[in-house]
Every structure is written in structure tokens, then in C-alpha cells.
Amino acid sequence: MKKITINHVGETIYYEKLDNGMDVYLCSKEDYHNNYVTLTSKFGSVYHTFIPYGEKKEYHLPNGVAHFLEHKLFAQKEGPQPSEFFAMSGAIDNAFTTFKNTSYLFNGPNNLKENILFLLKYVQEPYFTKENVESEKGIIVQEIHMCDDQPEDRLAEAIRKTTLHNNPFRESIIGTAKEVNSVTKDMLYKCYNTFYHPSNMFLVVTGNFDIDDIMEAIKDDQRNKKFRDSGKIVLKEFKEPDKVCKKEEIINMDTEIPKVAYNIKIPIDKLGLSKREIQIYLNILFNVLFDDTSIAHEELVKDKIITSPIAVETLNCDTHFVVSLYNETKEYEKLISKIKDVLKNIKISDKDIERKKRVIKSNELFAYENIEFINDIIIDNVVYEGEIEDNMIGIIDSVNKEKMDEIIDKIDFTNASLVVVKKK
Amino acid sequence: MNCEQINMGAYNLHLIKTKKFRSIMVDVNFRRKITEEEVTYRNLLKMVLLNSSYDYPNERELTMATEDLYDLKLISSLTRYGNFINSSFKIRFLNEKYTEKGMNSESVKLLMDVIFHPNVKDNKFDEDVVNLCKKRLHKAIKSVKDNKIKYAQNQLLKTIKDRPYSYATLGEIDILKDVNASNLYEFYKTMINNDLIDIFVVGDIDEKEIKDIFKEYVNARTYKKIDTDIIAKELVPNKKINMLNESVEANQTQLVMLCSLNDLTLKERQYVAMVYAEMLGGSSSSILFNKVREENSYCYYINSYVKPYDNIMLIYSGIEGNSKDDVIKLIKDILNDIEKGKFIDDNLNNAKETIISSITSGLDYQNSIISTYYAKELVGSKDAKERIEEFKKITKEDVVAFSKKVKIHTIYTLEGGDTDEEDND
Numbered sequence: 001m002k003k004i005t006i007n008h009v010g011e012t013i014y015y016e017k018l019d020n021g022m023d024v025y026l027c028s029k030e031d032y033h034n035n036y037v038t039l040t041s042k043f044g045s046v047y048h049t050f051i052p053y054g055e056k057k058e059y060h061l062p063n064g065v066a067h068f069l070e071h072k073l074f075a076q077k078e079g080p081q082p083s084e085f086f087a088m089s090g091a092i093d094n095a096f097t098t099f100k101n102t103s104y105l106f107n108g109p110n111n112l113k114e115n116i117l118f119l120l121k122y123v124q125e126p127y128f129t130k131e132n133v134e135s136e137k138g139i140i141v142q143e144i145h146m147c148d149d150q151p152e153d154r155l156a157e158a159i160r161k162t163t164l165h166n167n168p169f170r171e172s173i174i175g176t177a178k179e180v181n182s183v184t185k186d187m188l189y190k191c192y193n194t195f196y197h198p199s200n201m202f203l204v205v206t207g208n209f210d211i212d213d214i215m216e217a218i219k220d221d222q223r224n225k226k227f228r229d230s231g232k233i234v235l236k237e238f239k240e241p242d243k244v245c246k247k248e249e250i251i252n253m254d255t256e257i258p259k260v261a262y263n264i265k266i267p268i269d270k271l272g273l274s275k276r277e278i279q280i281y282l283n284i285l286f287n288v289l290f291d292d293t294s295i296a297h298e299e300l301v302k303d304k305i306i307t308s309p310i311a312v313e314t315l316n317c318d319t320h321f322v323v324s325l326y327n328e329t330k331e332y333e334k335l336i337s338k339i340k341d342v343l344k345n346i347k348i349s350d351k352d353i354e355r356k357k358r359v360i361k362s363n364e365l366f367a368y369e370n371i372e373f374i375n376d377i378i379i380d381n382v383v384y385e386g387e388i389e390d391n392m393i394g395i396i397d398s399v400n401k402e403k404m405d406e407i408i409d410k411i412d413f414t415n416a417s418l419v420v421v422k423k424k
Numbered sequence: 425m426n427c428e429q430i431n432m433g434a435y436n437l438h439l440i441k442t443k444k445f446r447s448i449m450v451d452v453n454f455r456r457k458i459t460e461e462e463v464t465y466r467n468l469l470k471m472v473l474l475n476s477s478y479d480y481p482n483e484r485e486l487t488m489a490t491e492d493l494y495d496l497k498l499i500s501s502l503t504r505y506g507n508f509i510n511s512s513f514k515i516r517f518l519n520e521k522y523t524e525k526g527m528n529s530e531s532v533k534l535l536m537d538v539i540f541h542p543n544v545k546d547n548k549f550d551e552d553v554v555n556l557c558k559k560r561l562h563k564a565i566k567s568v569k570d571n572k573i574k575y576a577q578n579q580l581l582k583t584i585k586d587r588p589y590s591y592a593t594l595g596e597i598d599i600l601k602d603v604n605a606s607n608l609y610e611f612y613k614t615m616i617n618n619d620l621i622d623i624f625v626v627g628d629i630d631e632k633e634i635k636d637i638f639k640e641y642v643n644a645r646t647y648k649k650i651d652t653d654i655i656a657k658e659l660v661p662n663k664k665i666n667m668l669n670e671s672v673e674a675n676q677t678q679l680v681m682l683c684s685l686n687d688l689t690l691k692e693r694q695y696v697a698m699v700y701a702e703m704l705g706g707s708s709s710s711i712l713f714n715k716v717r718e719e720n721s722y723c724y725y726i727n728s729y730v731k732p733y734d735n736i737m738l739i740y741s742g743i744e745g746n747s748k749d750d751v752i753k754l755i756k757d758i759l760n761d762i763e764k765g766k767f768i769d770d771n772l773n774n775a776k777e778t779i780i781s782s783i784t785s786g787l788d789y790q791n792s793i794i795s796t797y798y799a800k801e802l803v804g805s806k807d808a809k810e811r812i813e814e815f816k817k818i819t820k821e822d823v824v825a826f827s828k829k830v831k832i833h834t835i836y837t838l839e840g841g842d843t844d845e846e847d848n849d
Binding site for chain 2: 328
């Protein structure tokens with residue numbers, strides 16, 4: 001078992017790679033009561049074109065299959081269904097699908113060992129039938145309708161559609177009703193067999209428990225299960241142009257106040273820094289320029305163009321970052337022209353940078369108070385970087401004005417799309 | 425973890441000392457009997473107070489000050505507990521052991537400053553700040569409709585007159601129009617002077633230091649306060665269910681059912697009601713989830729929650745418009761079955777275990793620790809251990825007896841289905 005100590009934060013994460021290839025991360029905190037457990041497959045919506053395990057030809061999925069698979073893994077051939085099993089000890093179960101991963105989880109203070117083993121069991125024993133695949137379609141269509149009725153969700157979809165060309169982050173995670181209706185049992189098995197091998201999965205346990213005891217139970221369980229060889233995952237490669245795909249998109253739907261996002265597309269390979277470093281620099285830069293501590297905010301409020309602060313969101317799409325500046329206002333044209341002006345003549349001081357560094361560092365400490373957030377941090381690290389970063393605070397500390405100026409020079413701030421959601 | 429309660433004259437101080445957290449939370453609560461007008465005032469007031477203070481006269485300076493205090497979180501919220509409306513102003517900040525000496529008192533002083541030393545001149549708040557916050561609140565009220573799930577519940581509750589839960593949670597635009605920098609300041613003074621005040625501190629704190637800060641800053645002077653009964657007046661059960669609907673431009677239809685609860689005993693209010701609602705529609709192991717979603721694929725979400733101090737329960741789901749009648753019938757059948765005792769022991773036991781787990785895991789969060797101790801103050805509820813024992817004792821007979829007091833009062837549908845099926849490819 002490897003011991004990873006998170007510098008400055010003082011938490012320890014224990015790590016081991018099992019014989020079948022699965023990675024296990026454990027973090028225990030004294031005095032806590034609850035436990036939070038996630039089992040993640042590194043399969044999300046972006047892996048839509050690949051060579052299925054045991055086959056030779058490339059296969060293309062409609063949108064929404066990773067998410068559909070997530071729903072259907074809950075189906076059990078016999079015995080209690082997952083929700084029933086977990087509820088017996090008062091644990092709550094759930095699952096979520098994102099771009100690069102699908103995670104199955106539960107949280108609860110009791111019965112930890114048995115619950116972990118059950119989580120492994122149900123995820124490792126798929127049971128897809130023609131009937132249970134069909135009956136899920138109505139449920140997912142309702143989920144799609146729920147998302148389509150939310151202006152923020154429509155905006156987020158359009159942000160990716162306008163900025164990206166070929167990058168699979170462009171596509172919807174949940175898919176459309178038509179796509180979901182085309183999903184078959186065979187499709188789900190192809191995905192499962194290719195992406196749910198233990199060597200493409202990892203388990204994260206955070207809470208309050210005996211590290212050795214839990215690690216031993218997991219190893220024991222996995223040692224006694226038979227898996228085929230891991231196989232190599234072959235994905236279709238893509239080339240993503242640096243320019244945005246579409247300059248502007250207006251979506252009409254029933255919403256009282258227009259929602260607007262200005263989205264800057266930034267290539268990763270030209271900045272000469274790691275993705276993590278870039279993310280911190282971009283976070284600091286755009287917040288200094290636009291959040292409620294910025295001069296721009298003060299002026300926009302004074303000129304009655306916005307009432308609430310601009311929100312800054314960063315999406316890491318592997319090849320590019322998309323930074324979105326979001327607000328709700330009828331005066332969105334004036335807002336965009338102000339944003340463009342600010343970006344033409346960027347001013348950022350040492351003092352601003354130091355203040356934001358303090359903010360980011362503090363939030364690292366806040367996060368480690370919460371076992372769910374610790375679990376999230378580990379998932380994010382493993383999915384996006386393949387390992388745990390033990391010196392996040394050190395990276396934040398190394399941020400400096402000189403490097404910031406270099407990055408600002410390299411970014412084309414006019415390479416952006418505008419998305420508006422408003423009433424017809 | 426134990427809680428020391430200190431009567432400070434004009435307010436109660438609750439000190440919860442624990443080394444478990446790296447951060448410290450301080451939560452100052454003001455409450456009194458709700459009126460419709462006041463909901464709007466309080467919503468606006470919390471925005472105005474959090475926007476700036478006397479020492480930090482604009483939003484930018486105040487936010488920068490919180491960032492300098494190691495990103496201190498400054499949060500305000502408005503909650504209703506039965507007949508009470510409650511304004512909470514709180515901070516969460518890193519214990520100075522992890523930052524630098526003196527930060528604990530600096531942080532608490534900032535909160536005191538925000539609440540008791542606002543940006544006021546000539547007996548009124550700053551006009552620009554009030555106008556900006558009025559616009560923000562106006563926008564927030566208008567945007568409620570963006571969230572159809574919430575909007576549908578609000579629309580239904582609005583139809584019930586003369587109950588604390590019928591007032592829109594963000595307030596009313598008509599009332600907001602008449603609020604200005606002077607009358608809001610008058611309202612502020614009544615809140616500081618007339619409300620019941622409870623202050624909670626959770627964390628590894630120096631008791632004397634924090635008490636001294638409160639003594640210096642808490643500027644509440646009135647010692648005679650009017651308490652009120654927290655329990656809202658019951659609804660008269662409807663002989664015939666009231667059916668209401670409204671149309672919107674949306675894909676989904678929102679179904680909301682309001683149930684009246686009558687003649688609850690103390691035990692039912694504090695324990696059985698929660699078990700019933702959890703068993704019915706609390707989570708993915710609930711009866712509604714299994715029957716309506718898993719067995720019949722009618723919906724993605726279906727939930728129920730109970731408001732024991734309002735004497736009501738709500739059931740809500742997002743469905744296809746044309747399955748409305750079938751879903752309503754199915755839910756009615758489910759409620760009837762429970763009344764007849766037609767449910768398995770697992771349903772009941774799972775619900776009890778889920779509630780017990782959430783009480784236990786609540787001890788990991790400062791917010792729920794405060795809620796637990798506040799509930800003690802508000803309704804005399806017991807501590808975590810005793811509550812767990814009480815929940816364990818709930819029987820099937822208890823649930824069946826309670827279920828006979830649940831009557832569907834109104835069924836509301838927010839009907840969608842007008843938009844074309846979107847296909848983005």
C-alpha cells in the first residue's frame with residue numbers, strides 16, 4: 001500500500017493497484033461518522049467511437065449510451081436491487097455520468113464493508129435484457145425533458161456546440177429522445193465489455209474506517225473473482241481546430257431574463273504548462289478581470305448593464321480549455337462589448353494575483369473537511385491526470401505575474417463564441 | 425461534542441466546541457411570526473446587508489475583505505419554520521491555526537460589522553445599494569419560473585390562503601416596489617430589536633474571546649420578546665379533491681399533490697410523519713420510486729416530503745402530459761394501500777434506517793449540527809442519540825395510524841408538451 005501525503009493539507013491517501021488492475025484509494029478521517037464510496041469506470045460520453053473488445057472494426061455510438069449504461073447497471077438478475085440493499089443499512093445510493101467517467105456510489109455510516117462488496121458485485125455483474133433496456137427508455141426520456149426545460153442546461157450544451165468542432169466534448173452526455181430510443185442491449189454489452197474491465201476502473205473510499213481492514217476486504221473480494229485479460233482500449237483519434245466552430249447562437253425558450261455566455265477557446269498545447277497549472281492561471285485571470293472584486297463588475301453595475309456578478313466557468317476538454325463568462329441580463333449586447341474591451345487591454349497586478357492565490361489555497365483546505373469533496377478531488381485527479389497530485393498548494397504558490405503575462409500574450413481572446421438563451 | 429447554552433439577555437448563545445473541523449462557523453439567527461409583507465423585506469434586507477457595510481461601503485471592498493480573510497464564506501439565508509420566518513447570517517472561516525494569528529477574531533468581527541454596523545447614513549441605507557439589490561431580487565423572483573419543479577410547487581401553495589407556506593419564498597414584486605432605503609432601515613431596526621435571536625458557534629474556539637466579541641458588538645437591546653406558536657393552522661380536509669392546472673411552454677408536465685395532515689400527536693409530528701414520507705417517496709428505495717418509475721416508467725423523479733409544523737405533505741413528479749390521469753390514479757392507490765397496511769416490513773425498516781443514518785452523518789457537517797441544536801430551541805426536539813432511539817421504536821401500526829390522517833387536498837398540474845421534440849443532430 002502506498003501512502004500519499006497531501007502537502008500542507010495534512011491528509012493521507014492510501015493507494016494500491018490490485019492484481020486485476022483496479023486502483024483503490026482510501027482516505028480515513030478521525031471523528032467522522034459517514035462514509036462515501038465511489039466506483040468509477042473511465043468511460044464517459046466522450047468515448048463514443050472505439051474498437052469494441054474482441055472485435056476488429058471501429059464502432060460508433062449514438063449520444064447518451066454511457067449514461068444509459070449507468071441506469072441499467074442497477075438492474076440485478078436476482079436478489080435485492082441496489083437501492084434496497086443499501087437502504088437496509090440506511091445508505092443512499094446513486095450514480096452519475098460525465099464526459100470522461102461514470103461513477104457508482106453510496107454513502108452511509110454503517111455496514112461499510114458489506115456495502116462496498118455489494119457495490120463491486122452489482123457493477124461487475126451486468127444484467128441487460130431486451131425488456132429491461134426497453135423499460136428504461138421512458139424514464140430517460142423524462143430525464144431529457146427535465147434537462148431541456150432548464151435554460152442553464154440548454155446554454156451549457158450550446159457553449160460546447162459553438163466552441164468545439166470534432167472534440168467529443170461537443171456532444172451531449174444524455175443524448176436526445178431519438179438517440180435514447182435507438183439504444184440496444186448489444187450496444188450496452190459492447191461498451192461494458194470494453195470499458196468496465198477492472199483495469200479501467202478505480203474505487204475510492206472516504207470516511208472513517210480501518211484502512212487495512214477495508215483494503216484487505218476489497219483485495220480478497222477481487223482476488224476471488226475471475227476476469228478476462230484486460231484488452232487494449234482503442235479510441236478513434238480526432239483533430240480539433242483552435243478556432244471556435246460558430247461565433248453566435250441564439251436559443252429561444254420560455255425564460256424571463258436572457259441568459260448569456262461569452263466563451264473563449266484556448267488551446268492547451270501552446271501554453272507550455274500542465275493542465276492543472278493552466279486551470280489555476282485561467283481561474284485567477286478571469287476572476288480578477290470579471291468577478292465581484294473586479295473594476296469591470298463595479299462599472300457594469302454602475303452603468304446598469306448587470307445586477308449580479310459575472311460567473312466564470314472553465315471546461316477542460318483535453319485539447320482546449322473553454323472559459324465561459326456567464327450572466328443574466330437584458331443588456332447582454334452592452335455586456336459583451338464591455339467584456340471585449342476589458343480583454344483588449346488586460347491589467348492584472350501582483351496584489352490581485354496574491355489575493356486570488358490565497359482564495360484558491362483556502363478552498364483546498366475547506367474541501368478536505370468534507371468526505372464527499374475529498375472523494376470528488378480524488379476522482380477528478382485520477383480521471384484527468386491519472387494520479388493524485390500531492391502538492392496542489394505548492395503549484396498554487398508557484399503562480400507568478402511573469403508567467404501570467406506570458407500566458408496573456410499567448411491567448412487569442414477574440415477566439416470566442418456568444419450564446420444567448422431568451423424568449424422568442 | 426456538547427453544546428453550552430448561555431442566556432446573554434437579549435439573545436441566546438450556543439457554543440458547540442469541537443476539534444473535528446478546520447473551519448469555524450458562526451450563525452446569527454433572527455426570527456418572529458411571519459407576515460406576507462415581511463418575506464419581501466427580509467429577502468431584500470439580507471441582500472443589502474451582505475452587499476456592503478459601514479467599513480466596506482461597496483460590494484467590491486466587502487468581497488475583497490472576505491478574500492483577504494482566507495476566503496471567509498459570508499452567507500445569508502431565509503428559512504421558514506412553521507409560523508416563524510428566520511433570517512440567518514453566517515460565516516465559515518478557516519481556524520487561525522491554519523492561517524495566521526488573530527484571524528478568528530477578525531473574521532467574527534466582520535460578521536458583526538455586516539449585521540450590526542451597516543452602510544447607513546441619515547437614518548437610511550445607501551440608496552444605490554438598495555436599488556441594486558431591488559433589481560437583483562426582482563430578477564430572482566422573475567426567474568423562479570425557470571425552475572419548473574419549484575415553480576409548480578409554489579403555484580400550488582399560493583392557492584392556499586392564509587397559511588405561512590402560501591407566501592412566495594422570495595417575496596412579491598408588488599410589495600418590493602414600495603420598499604425604499606428608509607422603510608427598509610426601519611424594518612431592519614425592528615428585526616434587531618424585536619426578533620428572537622439565537623447565535624451558534626461551531627468549532628475549536630476560545631470561549632472567552634468569542635463571548636467578548638459578541639458582548640461588544642451585538643447591538644440588540646430589547647429584552648421583552650413575543651414568542652409565537654410554531655405550528656401552522658391545519659387545513660380542513662377536502663371532501664372532493666381540488667383539481668387545478670396551468671399551461672406553460674415546456675416539454676414536461678409537473679404534477680404536484682398537496683396533502684393535509686390533521687390531528688397529529690407529538691410523536692407523529694416529530695417522528696412518524698418523517699418515516700411515512702421517507703417510506704413513501706424519500707429516495708430510490710421508496711414505494712413511489714419503485715411503483716411509478718421502476719415498474720411503470722412514468723417519470724425520472726418522484727418524491728414526497730412532509731412539513732410537520734405546517735401540517736402538510738407534498739408529492740411531486742415530472743411526467744408526460746398524457747399519462748397524468750394514470751399516474752394520479754396509481755399514486756392514490758399507493759396511498760390507499762399504505763392505509764390498509766399493504767406494505768412490507770422492508771419498506772418501513774429501510775425508511776427508518778435511512779433517517780437514522782442521516783441523523784448520524786449530520787454530525788459531519790456544521791450546518792446540520794446547528795440545525796439540530798436550533799430544533800431543540802424551536803420545538804424542543806431531543807438530541808441525536810435520543811431521536812435515533814425514538815425512530816427505532818416506530819412500528820407499522822404507528823405508520824398506518826398516521827396514514828389515515830393524510831388526505832389529498834389539491835392536485836396541481838403545470839402542463840407542458842407544447843414544444844416540438846428537439847433533435848440536435
